[in-house]
Amino acid sequence: MATHSTASLAVTGAEGARRVLAVLQAFTPARHTLTARDLAEATGIPLPSMYRYIALLRETGLLIGDERGCYHLSARLISLARAAEAAESIIEIADPVMRALAMECGETVILVRLVARSPVCVHRVESAHHLRAAFEPGQPLPLNHGASAKVLLSGLPEQVRRDYLGQYAAADPDGVARMQEGATVAAERGWAVSEEEIDRGVWAASAAVTDGRAVVAALTVPSPLVRAPAELQERLLAQVREAARVLSDRLADAHG
Secondary structure (H helix, E strand, O other), X not given: OHHHHHHHHHHHHHHHHHHHHHHHHOOOOOOOOEEHHHHXXXXXXXXXXXXXXXXXXXXXXXXEEOOXXXXXXXXXXXXXXXXXXXXXXXHHHHHHHHHHHHHHHOOOEEEEEEEOOEEEEEEEEOOOOOOOXXXXXXXXXXXXXXHHHHHHHHOOOHHHHHHHHHHHOOOOHHHHHHHHHHHHHHHHHOEEEEEOOOOOOEEEEEEEEEOOOXXXXXXXXXXXXXXXXXXXXXXXXXXXXXXHHHHHHHHHHHOO
């Protein structure tokens, strides 16, 4: 009986932790200030429970509220973000390669890794253009769309890939089938492209980054179609592939 109660408490505690994390992850650069109702709708957490989680996060200093009932993340999370970035040793190695690629192609360059079944932008070097695709470090990307996702999925065993995409199968079986095919092709080629799969008017080229053993990231250049017409896409893809090769070689050397 005691064992059953302990297990129940453990499950409850784990679910509570997941909900707290869901509240924090509901904030994005575009949606940086949210009400309790906004957070409840974004996370699926009932509003009465949401107020309890908000109170907990305010008590720990991770969330700040105002007199209008609006909330935003506190500056305490900046140090956590910096710690996470510092722990990403790949960023230190990737940054100069990404800067060289951004200068060569004139477009924003992002580095995407698979984190908890989601492609996440972990580093970005922006282009100088006013019109550019906007991807923020820490921003999750869809797993069932886009060149980066195809490349990251390509590095997984086929059954794991199917499991990851299974969450989308009921809502979009045709899309999942296309993504499976795209990941299979990317596994053979080491690269993938996409057109308007995530954002309208954006074409993207992505190439696999390896550490000598496995795919660890996707190096991606998302470009507005007005600057990446069909006749220029091959050149841009070649630039991305070469930069990914250089980065892969450097990671392999660093890991001995």
